[in-house]
Amino acid sequence: MDDLNGRTAVITGGASGIGLAMAQRFGAAGMNLVLADVEQDPLAAAIDRLSDAGVQVVGMQCDVSDLDAIRELEGFSREQFGDVHLLCNNAGVGSGGLVAEPDDIDLWRWVIDVNLWGVIYGCKTFLPAMVEHGHGAHIVNTASMAGHASAPLMGPYNVSKYGVVALSETLVKEMQMTGTGIGVSVLCPAFVQTAIGSSRRNLPDTLRADLDEPPSDTQSMIEQLIAAGIPPADVADAVHAAVVDNTFWILTHDDSKAAITERAREIVDGINPTATGFV
């Protein structure tokens, strides 16, 4: 999709981090924007900031793990700007924990509901009208390098992001098979300087008691890695280029290719996985 000016993008998780940077990048390219986010105040602030920069932008508070809310978002977007040309299924949360820990099933469910079901709902809800309008469209699903390499203590996050990679690979092939002309990209960053380390701010009320726990050593280490990550604007530039050039894989970090190659080599050589730290 090389001509973005005047077209419409819907971005979930658009109030912060990578989603907000994508909004700024696609807004600068002249797109109308619909931002969806579960956090009302940051969403309102993001909309004010973009409007002040001259972008046509509206927002809807929306929990992507709620199918009815995603259906409402789809209707709202068409009502506001007509056909949707770009969908960025980006909202996500981070949380970890040992697989052997028996008492955190609800945390696992929360992460997978937001990170994987949110993307599935987005694709299933927006695709029919994108196919029907036939003016060209593109879907960007935000996965992670955690969708290519499974660091220990990150079980629910890894599972959700492998799922997003698998969904996206399936979708791009189906779009080719059915000749829809709809492009698909999967975004796989390593660490980016965002607020993902404080994802628990968005825990559902039923899980809020966990918020009182002091940060674990793992949590502190992850926060340091995030702080040393790349700026979200660099990720947004890579996403913009992938949409314009219709590129599927978006790898934003120099060492990602080596990590993926190494894992593939270990699989074909029959080498057992070892705990070497985080990607």
Ligand SMILES: NC(=O)c1ccc[n+]([C@@H]2O[C@H](COP(=O)([O-])OP(=O)(O)OC[C@H]3O[C@@H](n4cnc5c(N)ncnc54)[C@H](O)[C@@H]3O)[C@@H](O)[C@H]2O)c1
């Ligand atoms: N920051 C990183 O290092 C990194 C690396 C790889 C992938 N990612 C992925 O990038 C995406 C964006 O995260 P980020 O790093 O910008 O973090 P962030 O916390 O800055 O932004 C995430 C946004 O998603 C929103 N959100 C959370 N739960 C939601 C829900 N249920 N419904 C709607 N919105 C919801 C948050 O309110 C927030 O505005 C996520 O999918 C994340 O997994 C991040």
